[in-house]
Amino acid sequence: AKTHQQHCGLFSCSCHVLQESLLSSASGYSNYRGILNWCVVMLVLSNARLFLENIIKYGILVDPIQVVSLFLKDPYSWPAAxxxxxSNVFILAALYIERRLSxxxxxxxxxxxxxxxxLTSMLIFPSATVLAVTSMTPVGGVVSLGVYTVLFLKLYSYQDTNRWCREIRQAKAKTLTRSYSCKCSNGSAVHTNVSYPGNLTHRxxxxxxxAPTLCYQLNFPRSPRIRKRFLMRRLFEMVRGNTPWMVPTIQNSMKPFQVPESLFPPLLSFPLPSQVPNHLIWLIFFYWFFHSTMNFVAELLQFGDREFYKDWWNSESVTYFWANWNIPVHKWCLRHFYKPMMKKGINKFMAQxxxxxxxxFFHEYLVSVPLKxxxxxxxxxxxAQVPLAWFVGRFLNGNYGNAAVWISLIIGQxxxxxxxxxxxxxxxYGTTK
Incomplete structure (x- = not known):
């Protein structure tokens, strides 16, 4: 009888274990790498099929001559470059003004x-040049004005930070020293001390x-060395091929301007086919610029701060998206525009x-001037983002807010x-009827 009870106990225990293994994750398998690899392989194969179909149907659509013509009308005239x-004139002017002030x-x-x-000349001079020079292409104008806009923000931060240094030096009657440390990938820390006005050098x-930042400081966080493999990966991402299968969709989207049978359907038909290529181009540009290019430059300069963006794709509000998709601009706005306005007594809504x-203003400046x-x-x-941000923050939360952000990105642009x-x-190219 005792042996029978022991057998029954073992049997009930084994049944209990079997039941747990059937009803729970007791098997211990937590590695799903194979499923992820399957997704990657299927994605590559499906895109390869799409690539081959477009090559057979449309041929080679990326003409190097057309790419060069986006930047140059005349091969002997390089106005954007x-x-x-x-722009070095304005950079050196800011440096020499600060030296005189120091x-x-x-x-x-x-x-x-x-x-x-x-700073005012930095906005007027390039825009007047883009409007006056006939050999300036729209793409060349956007690139040159983009460079001047970045320099405008940098030099404003440069003079603002040096002014703070002079104010603190006058208040304390001694030289200001700032020290920063950066935890690097190998766990070590790099310390650099620069005293004002010793920072006012060409170097x-x-x-x-x-440097991939818009906010100036006397001592930037630095990494101990240049990682060559990391640098080559970012360089490969910067120069690898684009997506030529977007070209037919974009070309077909121009047909509503050429077929004047009806007005209302063509106006609706243009955004619909252009949503996917437009949004994909935006995502590719984001990855190319904010991840690949800025990390490449940061690694080359041993720049330690690599927070160029946060998880904006999880944004549950429009405000969170604008604060996290472009961290350098967000930090500049907070440091040199928003917080100074708040200190002067301006309420939060007016500051926003x-x-x-x-x-x-800068978005319109970068688009309207090059296109004339x-x-x-x-x-x-x-x-329009202001009422949209209010509506999403007031009535939508969680996944609904995130869906609203994605809809604004996919449809709005x-x-x-x-x-x-x-x-x-x-x-x-003509008029529509």
Whole structure:
């Protein structure tokens, strides 16, 4: 009887274990790498099939001559490159103004006026050049104005930070020293100390100009060495092939401008086929610029701060998206625009509106001037984010808010592109009826 009870106990125990293994994850398998590899293989095979079908149907669509023509109308005229080289005049002007201020040969008021003149010229001079020079292509104009906009933000931060240093030096009557440390990948820390005005050198200025940040500081976090394998991976990502199968969709989306049978359906048919290629191009540009290019430059300069973006794809509100998809610009706005306005007693809503106004201005500046069309579509699109942010934050939460953010990204951009493409097409290639 005792033996029978023991057998029954073992049997019930084995049944209990079997039941647990059937009803739970007691098997212990937590590695799903095979399923992920299956997804990757299926994705590669499906895209390879799509690539081959488009090659057979459309042929080679990426013409190197057409790519070069986006930047140059005349192979012997390089206006965009010359305009970027001239930007060194404004960079050196900011450095020499700060040097005069550091030794007291000019007053703070005079230095502020000179900085305002230098910064204002950085916006007026390139835009006037882009509008006046006929050999400047729209793409070349966007690139050159983009460089000047980045330099404008950098030099504003440069003069602002050095002014803070002088104020603290005057308050404490001694040299200001700032020390920063950076935890590197190998666990070590790099310490660098630079004292004001010892930072006012050509080397320091041009390091800041090329560093992937918009906010200046006396000592940037630095990495101990350049990782060659990491550098080569980022370089490969920067130069690898693009997506030529987007070209037929974009070309077909121009047919509504050429077929004037009806007006309302073509206006709706343009954004719909252009949503996917437009959004994919935006995502590819984001990855190429914010991940590959900025990490490549940071690694080359041993720049330690690599927080260029956060998980904006999980945004449950429009505000979270704008604060996390472009960290360098967000930090600049907080440090040099939003917080100074708050310290002056301006309420939070007005300060946020001012930030959106400045952002809308630069978006319109970068689009309208190179295209030589002042339609304010980019400006109005940016300002439309304010009521959208309020609506999403008030009525939508969680996954619904995230879906609203993605809808605004996938649908909103093609509509804005429609406005500019429509006007540009009408002006340069004919009129629609």
């Amino acid at each position: 010359c305009l970027i080289i001239v 030794v007291g040969t000019i007053s703070e008021w005079t230095g502020w006026i000179l900085h305002i003149f230098n 320091d200025m041009y390091y800041f100009v090329f 509106m001012a930030v959106f106004l400045v952002s809308a 069309m002042f339609r304010l579509w980019a400006f109005m699109g940016m300002m 093609p509509v804005a592109v429609l406005m500019y493409v429509h006007d540009y097409y009408v002006i340069h």
